[in-house]
Amino acid sequence: MKTLYFEGAGWSGAPISKATVGNCRIRTAFHLDDGRAVYLEMTGTERTKHSPSCYKWPYTGFVSSCFYVTDEEPNDDENRHSIYHKNYRAFEYTEAAILKIVNRLGASFEAVKVVPDLGGYRVFPEDYTRSGGAGRLNYGDEFRFDPEMTARREAVHKFIYDLELRELEEDRRTGAKKFVHFPCGRDFPNFSLWVDEKDPGMLHLLRHFNAHNRHWTIRTDVGESLDDWMATATETRLGSCGC
Numbered sequence: 001m002k003t004l005y006f007e008g009a010g011w012s013g014a015p016i017s018k019a020t021v022g023n024c025r026i027r028t029a030f031h032l033d034d035g036r037a038v039y040l041e042m043t044g045t046e047r048t049k050h051s052p053s054c055y056k057w058p059y060t061g062f063v064s065s066c067f068y069v070t071d072e073e074p075n076d077d078e079n080r081h082s083i084y085h086k087n088y089r090a091f092e093y094t095e096a097a098i099l100k101i102v103n104r105l106g107a108s109f110e111a112v113k114v115v116p117d118l119g120g121y122r123v124f125p126e127d128y129t130r131s132g133g134a135g136r137l138n139y140g141d142e143f144r145f146d147p148e149m150t151a152r153r154e155a156v157h158k159f160i161y162d163l164e165l166r167e168l169e170e171d172r173r174t175g176a177k178k179f180v181h182f183p184c185g186r187d188f189p190n191f192s193l194w195v196d197e198k199d200p201g202m203l204h205l206l207r208h209f210n211a212h213n214r215h216w217t218i219r220t221d222v223g224e225s226l227d228d229w230m231a232t233a234t235e236t237r238l239g240s241c242g243c
Contacts, residue, residue, distance in 0.1 A: 004030050004102060004109045005140040007123050009041070011115070013191070020059050021094045022114035022127040027123050028140035029069060032106040037069035037134045039123070044093035061093035063101070069134045075083035075130070109141070116191045118203075119145055146200070151222040153203055156229055157193050160205065164189035180210050206238065213238075 008023030012168040016024045027041040041064050046057035068081040083105065091097045099112045115121040123145045129136060168187040169177045181187050196202035201221030207214050220229045 001110045002141075003111045003113055004028060004099075004119050004147075005119075005145060006098075006112060006114045006123050007140070008117060010043070016044055016059055016093075018204070019046075020044055021095055021098065022116070026098075026114050027065075028107075029123050029137040030102070030107065030141040033108055034106060034108075037137070037139070038063045038105060039065065039067055039069050039077070039137065040105075041065040042098065045081050052196070056090060057092040059093040061091050061097065063089055066105075069137060071134055074242055084207060105198075109214050113145070115145060116150055116154070118157060118193070119150050119199050120197060121145070122197070125190070126197050149200065149220060152229060153193075153195065156218060156220060157202060157228060159230065160191055160207075161189045164191060164207075177210055178206075204238070205233070 006021075006023075006026040006028040007029050008017070008025070010023050010025030011017060012023050014024050021044070024044045025042070027039070029037060029039045031037055042061050043064050044059055044061045045055060047058050047060060063064070065078060066083040067078045068083065070077055072079060072080070089101075091101060099109060102109055102112060121138065121140065122138070123138055123140070125138060165187075168179055168181070168189070170176075172181055172187065178192075185241050190208050192204075192206040194204050196204060196217075201219055203218040203220060205216040205218055209214075214235060216233045216235050218229060218234075219232040222228055222232055
């Protein structure tokens with residue numbers, strides 16, 4: 001099946017994300033049938049009693065950015081080669097409606113899917129700049145989604161999440177001040193976990209302690225169990241963050 005993948009750029013845990021396509025803000029880059037490259041970003045909004053009349057459906061989507069990606073230098077594609085004006089058209093925030101919009105641009109995809117947070121697709125590379133031509137983006141029609149690897153990453157995420165919950169509770173109980181605590185009396189895990197841009201078998205874990213951060217790499221392409229993956233955790237320094 002010819003599928004176009006989107007990056008989830010909003011909060012996947014939001015109610016609207018869970019009720020619709022997996023994220024309330026999505027973006028991708030892809031190629032039309034004639035070879036031209038396009039960047040597309042959309043947002044979804046839930047209708048409430050306070051919403052304006054333009055919110056026709058329970059969950060309404062808007063095209064927030066859509067333009068041809070060119071090799072022009074200096075580059076100002078979003079303004080010079082815009083296809084949709086910001087919020088030009090409202091639509092029901094569903095995969096079926098998004099697919100229609102994509103194909104009306106001149107593509108012929110059979111499905112669209114939003115990649116989970118740890119699915120490994122990001123439109124903008126870490127070294128993204130406006131210059132560099134059409135090759136400066138990562139394309140959703142070239143991305144290959146790996147469900148098994150994603151499930152492994154999500155298992156690591158749950159392990160770290162549960163670990164931090166226990167450590168936060170212990171730290172608050174003992175007054176050790178290893179972590180910064182919320183004044184409301186309830187704490188939430190506070191860490192970052194992401195897929196390495198060039199090595200999909202590697203995860204980066206950044207944990208935030210009181211007055212300092214620490215960074216680990218974890219491999220999910222080694223072994224078959226959570227214990228195997230966590231056994232590869234290696235503390236390293238993370239670039240300019242110095243942690």
